[in-house]
Every structure is written in structure tokens, then in C-alpha cells.
Amino acid sequence: MNKKILVVDDSPSIIDLLRIRLGSRGYFVLTACNGKEAMDIYHSQELDLIILDITMPEMGGDEVLKTIRKLELAQGIERGKGIPIIMLTVNKEAWMDSFTDGCSSYVLKTYGGNKILEKVEEALK
Secondary structure: OOOEEEEEOOOHHHHHHHHHHHHHOOOEEEEEOOHHHHHHHHHHOOOOEEEEEOOOOOOOHHHHHHHHHHHHHHOOOOOOOOOOEEEEEOOOOOOHHHHHHOOOEEEEHHHOHHHHHHHHHHHOO
16 A cells, blocks of 8 residues: 655645655655644544645644644654654754654755655655
């Protein structure tokens, strides 16, 4: 069965790029354009990985990350054993808090699709 990845970003061009790149590698890609939509999908789907933009309207990626990690702890899932979450950002400093909050990895948007694919494959090992 194909791994199911949720891509969350408020930029349609980033979503399209990742849908194409990940889809060409055989991943099943779901998308959301804000954190609220991401949480709805998280609650309704069995996901293998989330790629999450930090800065978004309605509910930012940092808030989504914290919420998911709290839900996992409430379910008895140990820190570091939950769903892998890769944070996307344009700001080098913005990802630092995400590591404290439990993200698996981060990618600067300026690195492009190849770096993201590397991080995805690494996270799903």
C-alpha cells in the first residue's frame, strides 16, 4: 500500500509542486491549505507523514504540530514515536521552536522539491 502524506501549505504552487513530486514517487498525497483543514484530515485519515508549513492563516503549522503531539501523548504515544512531521519555512529561525515542539525535520522552501523528497524518504524509513 502506498504511504499517505498530508501536505499543508497556504501556497497553491507549493501544494501543486509537492503533489506532483511526491505522487511521481508513488506516495498518495492529500492536501490542505490551512491548519484547520489539516486537523480535519488528521482526524479522518490514517496518515504516514505530514509536511506542514509553519506560517498559515486560521491555524498555523506550529499550532497544528503542538495539537497533534498533545493528542498523541493523550493516546499514550511516546515523544518521537508519533507521526513524522516535516516543517516547511522560508525563515531559518522559525523552525527552531518546532524541534522543541516535536517536529521530525524541517526544510527551507528555498531548497526546493529534491530536499523535501530526501527528508520524506528519511522520515519514512
